Each structure stands twice: as C-alpha cells, then as structure tokens.
Amino acid sequence: MRTALFKRLEELYPQMVELRREFHRHPELSFHEVHTPKRIAEFYEKLEMPIRTEVGGRGVVAVLEGALPGKTVALRADFDALPINDEKDVPYKSTVPGVMHACGHDGHTSTLLHLAKALSEQRDQLAGRVVFIHQFAEEITPGGAKPMIEDGCLDGVDVLFGTHLWSGFPTGTVAYKTGRIMAAADSFEIVVKGRGGHGGIPHEAVDSIVIASQLVSQLQQIVSRFIDPGHTAVLSIGSFHAGSAFNVISETATLKGTVRTFDRDVREKIITLMERMIKGTCESSGADYRFTYDRGYPPVVNHEKETMMLKEAAQRVANVKNVVETEALMVGEDVAYYLEKVPGTFFLTGSGNKELSSTYPHHHPMFDIDENAMLIAAQTLGEATLSYLEQHRYEAEEIKS
Numbered sequence: 001m002r003t004a005l006f007k008r009l010e011e012l013y014p015q016m017v018e019l020r021r022e023f024h025r026h027p028e029l030s031f032h033e034v035h036t037p038k039r040i041a042e043f044y045e046k047l048e049m050p051i052r053t054e055v056g057g058r059g060v061v062a063v064l065e066g067a068l069p070g071k072t073v074a075l076r077a078d079f080d081a082l083p084i085n086d087e088k089d090v091p092y093k094s095t096v097p098g099v100m101h102a103c104g105h106d107g108h109t110s111t112l113l114h115l116a117k118a119l120s121e122q123r124d125q126l127a128g129r130v131v132f133i134h135q136f137a138e139e140i141t142p143g144g145a146k147p148m149i150e151d152g153c154l155d156g157v158d159v160l161f162g163t164h165l166w167s168g169f170p171t172g173t174v175a176y177k178t179g180r181i182m183a184a185a186d187s188f189e190i191v192v193k194g195r196g197g198h199g200g201i202p203h204e205a206v207d208s209i210v211i212a213s214q215l216v217s218q219l220q221q222i223v224s225r226f227i228d229p230g231h232t233a234v235l236s237i238g239s240f241h242a243g244s245a246f247n248v249i250s251e252t253a254t255l256k257g258t259v260r261t262f263d264r265d266v267r268e269k270i271i272t273l274m275e276r277m278i279k280g281t282c283e284s285s286g287a288d289y290r291f292t293y294d295r296g297y298p299p300v301v302n303h304e305k306e307t308m309m310l311k312e313a314a315q316r317v318a319n320v321k322n323v324v325e326t327e328a329l330m331v332g333e334d335v336a337y338y339l340e341k342v343p344g345t346f347f348l349t350g351s352g353n354k355e356l357s358s359t360y361p362h363h364h365p366m367f368d369i370d371e372n373a374m375l376i377a378a379q380t381l382g383e384a385t386l387s388y389l390e391q392h393r394y395e396a397e398e399i400k401s
Contacts, residue, residue, distance in 0.1 A: 001125050002386060006318070008118040009378050016114045016378070017371045019043075021092035023106035027081030027099045030137035030144075033058045036079045036109070040134050043113050047120050056147030058136035063129060064120055070128025071392040073385045074154065075115070076162040076338060077108035078138035087365040088357075102367040104165035104351065107374050109134060111163075115378040119385070128389040131157055133338075141187070141296045143334035149341060158392075159306055160344035161384050162335050163377050167359055169350030171370040172321035174314040174380055176347045177328065178307045182300035183232075183260040184267060185332020186293065190215065190278055193288040196251035205249040209242045211285045212253035215278060216240065219257075222273045227266060234260040234330050235270065260330040262299050300336040300346055307345040309391075313383040314347075319376045322350075331362075349377040 028036050037053060037060050044051045044062040051062045086093050086100035094100040101107075116132050133153050137144035154160070169175050192212045197205025216237050223233045235257065242253035261267040271293055282289040314323045326348060335346045351373035352359040360366045 001122055002383065004122060005118055005382050005386070006379055008121060009114065009375060009382065012114045012118060013375050016110050016374050019113065020106050020110035020371060020374065023079070023109055024092045024101050025095050027094050027096055027101050027106070029083060029099055030080040030140040031058070033080055033136045037134070037136065040079070040109065040113065044116070044132075047117055049116070049120060055153055056144060056149070056151040059144055059148040059151070059153065060134040061148075061153050062116060062132040064116065064123060064126070064132070066126025066128050066130075066389075067124045068127035068393070070389050071158040072129040072131060072156050073388055074131040074133055074157040074160040074338070074342070074344075075112055075381055075385065076133040076135060076160060076335060077112040078105045078135045078144070079109045080105060080137050080139050080144075082139055082363060084363065084365050088368055090368070100365070100367075102364060103139070103362045104369050105138070107165045107351070107369050107371070108163070111374045111377045111381075115382055118378075119382065126389065127393040129156075130385060138334055141185075141294065143297060143337075145334040145337040149337055154338065154341050157342050159388055160338050160342050161306075161310065161381055162338070162344070162346045163349045163381060164333070164346070165351040165369050165373050165377060166348040167352045167362060167367065167369065169324075169348060170352045171350050171373050172319065172376065173350035174320050174323050174347060174376070175326035175350070176302075176307055176311050176314070176323070176345065177326050178302055178304045180262050180299050180301050180328050181326070181346060182333050182336070183234075183262055183328070183330045184299045185296040186259045186261075186267070187296060188257055188259065188274070188291070188293045190255040191290040192253045192255075192282060193290070194249075194251060194253075197249045199247040199249055202249060206286045208250050208253035208287060211282060211287050212240065212242065212255055214281055215255060218277050218281060219274060222270055222277070226273055227269070231263055231266050232261070232328065232330070233266050233270060234258075260332065262328065297332045297334045298336045298340065300333050301339055302345040303339065303343040306343050309387060310345045310347055310380075310384050313387050314380050317376065317379045317383055319379060349373050349380065
C-alpha cells in the first residue's frame with residue numbers, strides 16, 4: 001500500500017503544484033476566506049468524500065472511511081494568507097494587491113488535498129478513518145482552530161498529525177521535536193497619551209514620542225534583566241506610530257508588539273513588569289496611557305509517542321534526506337489547540353532552496369517555497385497515517401486472538 005501511495009503522490013505532484021499556484025494567485029486574508037474553502041469543498045466533492053463546510057466559521061472537514069475498521073487519524077492544514085504585498089517576479093504572483101501567501105499555507109492546502117485523493121483511491125485497503133481538517137484564520141488570533149474544535153472537527157479522532165513547510169530548513173529535511181516546539185504568541189498595544197503642542201515650545205507640551213521611545217528601551221530590559229536566563233522569552237516592538245507634522249508635538253504615540261514564552265509563570269511575570277514600567281514611565285512624565293495585552297495561542301506541545309512514530313515514518317520516506325531534531329521556535333501556531341485535545345505531533349518540512357530563492361524568511365514579501373517540499377510533506381504525512389492505522393490494527397487483532 002505504501003509503495004502504491006508514494007507512486008501515486010509522485011504522479012499527482014504536477015497537479016499539486018498547479019493547485020498550489022492557483023491558491024497563491026488568489027490569496028485570502030484570515031476570516032475573509034470565501035473562494036478558498038469553496039475550492040477545497042469542490043475538490044472533495046469530486047472525490048465523493050463526505051464533507052462539512054463552514055465548520056467553526058469558514059473551515060472545511062472531509063472524512064475518508066476505510067473499508068476495514070480501525071482508529072481515526074486527523075490531518076490538518078491551514079489556508080489563510082497575510083496582508084503583505086507579493087514582490088516576487090513569478091508567473092503565479094498574487095493578483096490581490098497587498099495580500100499574499102507568505103507562509104506556505106497555499107502549499108499546505110494543496111499537499112493535504114492531493115494526499116486525500118491518493119488515499120481515497122486505496123480506501124479498500126484502509127483500516128480506519130482519516131479526517132482532513134482544512135482550517136481558516138491561523139494567522140490572526142483568536143484563530144480558526146478553537147471554533148473548529150468546538151464545532152466537532154475532532155470528534156472521534158484518536159491522533160493528529162500536521163506539518164509546516166519551513167524555509168529555514170533545506171528541502172529534503174524533516175524536523176521534529178518532542179514537547180514544546182512553538183511558543184505562546186501574545187500581542188500588546190500601548191497608547192501613550194501626552195499633551196500636544198508646538199515643536200518650538202516643547203516645555204508647554206507632554207511629548208508622547210519621547211515617552212514612548214523611553215518605553216521601547218525600557219521594555220527590552222524585562223527579558224534581559226528580570227527573566228531567569230534559563231527560561232526562554234522574547235519581547236519585541238513591531239510598530240511605533242505617532243505624529244503627522246514636523247513642527248507638532250504629537251498628543252499620542254502607539255506601540256504594538258509581541259511577547260513569546262513557553263512557561264505560564266514567565267508570561268504572567270512579563271505582563272506584570274510591563275504594566276509597572278509603563279505606569280511608572282508615563283506617570284513620572286505627566287502622561288496617561290492605555291495598555292492592552294491579548295493572550296494569544298498557547299505553546300505547541302508535541303506528544304512523545306506520536307513524535308517518535310513520526311520520526312520513524314520520516315526515516316522511511318525515500319525523498320527525505322535528513323531527519324533532525326529542531327530547537328524550539330519562538331513562532332506561534334494555533335495547531336496547539338488540537339494537540340491539547342488529542343495526542344499528536346506537528347513537524348517541519350524543509351522547503352528552503354537557494355537556487356530557487358526559497359530561503360526568504362516567513363512573512364517576507366519575497367517568500368516562496370521549493371514546491372518539491374509538498375511531495376515530501378505528503379509522503380511523510382501519508383507514511384505516518386498508514387503506520388498509525390496499521391499498528392493499531394495489529395494491536396486490535398492481537399487482543400481479539
């Protein structure tokens with residue numbers, strides 16, 4: 001069955017590339033996905049596979065029933081894009097100004113669809129069920145995972161596997177990690193409220209820009225001077241907006257940023273310290289402030305048994321040249337919610353290739369993938385799925401005997 005599956009995926013690879021490029025040309029932002037879920041549903045309808053649409057909002061779930069009884073494996077892919085202008089000079093460049101697939105979700109979707117097609121052609125030999133979860137809105141909290149779970153996408157599921165195409169690893173690499181692999185991803189906004197005035201008469205104003213600039217420097221001390229070096233944490237300011245004229249002292253200044261942590265106590269300590277620093281700095285300068293902190297996705301925590309199963313499965317895939325254990329990453333992913341509910345693992349499939357200019361970081365306007373990584377991802381997910389179903393089928397048969 002494996003040999004036939006791998007061969008069929010290789011035959012489907014040109015179609016996989018074609019559909020990925022279709023998605024890339026027509027990206028849709030989180031919570032605004034309309035064409036993409038319709039296209040996904042149409043694909044499954046042609047496979048005559050039972051589907052649910054509008055799951056949790058805009059999600060799509062399809063179920064493949066094997067001819068033989070067995071466990072249920074869920075496979076998850078996301079399909080939203082980012083508010084970034086596509087600067088690549090390629091035939092499949094985004095046709096939507098200011099929106100592009102800058103994180104590989106187009107590849108995730110096409111990979112899972114064609115794996116579903118290949119597996120559906122072998123359903124007579126399949127012992128168990130495979131649930132294909134196509135998730136909307138991964139890029140923006142509160143994300144699509146939570147409402148999809150609440151709407152039953154994990155009902156009856158025994159295990160979940162998922163992958164992310166990753167430009168930081170070369171094509172041919174599969175990277176795994178037990179335990180925490182991705183961080184909790186929070187966001188915050190600080191609005192400093194001073195008193196506007198003339199740029200030539202600063203003593204009559206309360207300069208929000210100066211105060212906000214002090215906060216940019218002071219907040220960096222939280223991780224470097226208040227958090228145990230044995231714990232990992234990141235605090236980054238990503239946005240600073242204030243003023244509109246050269247000779248006007250701005251009434252307000254707004255900072256936006258992110259905090260990434262793995263430990264709940266570290267997260268809460270950072271929030272407390274931020275509040276203290278912001279309050280002290282603003283009050284000592286005669287300014288007011290508004291501090292908003294949004295707790296985002298929890299850390300992605302892989303289950304050990306399923307991760308080791310994935311590692312062994314990847315080692316059996318001929319197109320995988322290197323299986324490595326990755327360090328924990330400070331990026332966030334709402335796949336975390338699935339793994340809080342059912343055992344499973346989330347791994348990285350290398351898509352970096354300098355010759356194809358696919359080594360730009362994720363969320364970069366030049367981001368692209370080595371499309372060969374999709375075939376590797378499909379084969380690895382397929383191998384993990386079959387391994388899990390076969391292992392538990394044999395276990396059930398031994399119990400019966």
